[in-house]
Amino acid sequence: MPTKRLSVVVTRRLPEAVETRMKELFNVELNEEDVPMDREALADAMRRADVLVPTITDRIDAGLLGQAGERLKLIANYGSGVDHIDVATARQRGVLVSNTPGVLTEDTADMAMALILAVTRRIPEGLAVMQSGDWPGWSPTAMLGGRIAGRRLGILGMGRIGQAVARRAAAFGMQVHYHNRRRLRTEIEDALEATYWESLDQMVARMDVLSINCPHTPSTFHLMNARRLKLMKPSAVIVNTSRGEVIDENALTRMLRAGEVAGAGLDVYENGADLNPRLRELPNVVLLPHMGSATREGRIEMGEKVLINIKTFDDGHRPPDLVVPAMI
Known part of the structure; x- marks a missing residue:
């Protein structure tokens, strides 16, 4: 009997190769219009997803995490910086946070x-x-x-x-x-x-x-x-x-x-x-318009790290790029 696939919500467009692989592995909602989600849309996404894949433009604070409900288990951030995520509150609520260090x-x-x-x-x-x-x-x-x-x-x-x-x-x-x-x-x-x-x-x-x-x-x-x-x-x-x-x-x-x-x-x-x-x-x-990480190679490698973090979590293991409050 096939296992139920994780529900993953991605807040912005990612490189095509990354999105395609995500679709193969998980039940994925993509942001086809690539319009940044407002607070209400983010809260709604967090209520219906097992995994949220946000970017630096998504501010996930304690108030937003309080609206997440019980389903959300992993925030697999697309990026190395996590200052836009209240990691401590996430952990208190039983939500893991991962990032994509090193590739940029x-x-x-x-x-x-x-x-x-x-x-x-x-x-x-x-x-x-x-x-x-x-x-x-x-x-x-x-x-x-x-x-x-x-x-x-x-x-x-x-x-x-x-x-x-x-x-x-x-x-x-x-x-x-x-x-x-x-x-x-x-x-x-x-x-x-x-x-x-x-x-x-x-x-x-x-x-x-x-x-x-x-x-x-x-x-x-x-x-x-x-x-x-x-x-x-x-x-x-x-x-x-x-x-x-x-x-x-x-x-x-x-x-x-x-x-x-x-x-x-x-x-x-x-x-x-x-x-x-x-x-x-x-x-x-x-x-410059925040171009420091804007290479095709770097953005694909970021996506690959997100995929590995989600797949490892799905397999019941600790994501390799798990962020803990003590690291911040």
């Missing part, structure tokens, strides 16, 4: 380096001139940027992605520094030729480029607040491919407008798509 490391590190180059070498400004048709021709003093070789890069958060950024930066001739909750083992530090700073304030004040690579947690919210941003050198550049909430966006905008920070490259924003409109007006800022 190289893609996000590539984007961090791309933003460093884009800001320091003024690539978007050059692109705008060429697209406008107003380029007067080459000049010895036109579009002068800065050389990144020899500059000090400070990495805030030296996990998988931070270390991948460090390897790339070293290849470009940058001097790597970092601040982390825990100091890396000596052999890793030596391999990366990275200098550890116990004091974030002291590191920030000395860096030419600062790369944000730490997760968003209560302790990292506005870690780069107005006071700490003011420690940066006026010639320094800040890049964020992690979570927008780590930086006080309004304070950063004010400092960029005042010339107190030389430039910024941002792929994430404090309030999601509702970013500070004044940021768009600044020529020394490169803004």
Whole structure:
């Protein structure tokens, strides 16, 4: 007698190969229109699903989990960050949470380096001139940027992605520094030729480029607040491919407008798509629409991890990428 298949609700469109495999394994509801679910739709999905597959755009807090009913047993998040999910409340209600760590490391590190180059070498400004048709021709003093070789890069958060950024930066001739909750083992530090700073304030004040690579947690919210941003050198550049909430966006905008920070490259924003409109007006800022993980390969690998987590759970085992509150 065939066993009953799990009921799975997916909140956004996923790569076709992932959706097809899900359909083969489970009873799946897909979001064909790819419109973000509102709170009511999410609550309804959680009541009728054994497994919910959300993304970063779905905020699943304690109030929403309270409406989930008894059927929901697993939230298999499509993404590595889980700051949009109240993991502790989920566990209290007997709902497991899994994520997709590791698969986006190289893609996000590539984007961090791309933003460093884009800001320091003024690539978007050059692109705008060429697209406008107003380029007067080459000049010895036109579009002068800065050389990144020899500059000090400070990495805030030296996990998988931070270390991948460090390897790339070293290849470009940058001097790597970092601040982390825990100091890396000596052999890793030596391999990366990275200098550890116990004091974030002291590191920030000395860096030419600062790369944000730490997760968003209560302790990292506005870690780069107005006071700490003011420690940066006026010639320094800040890049964020992690979570927008780590930086006080309004304070950063004010400092960029005042010339107190030389430039910024941002792929994430404090309030999601509702970013500070004044940021768009600044020529020394490169803004991207959360593209750090946007490779075909990465998004398919994320889906494969979701599939493995759900299938392992369905087979009665612990999902390999189970998230527990102590990890956050």
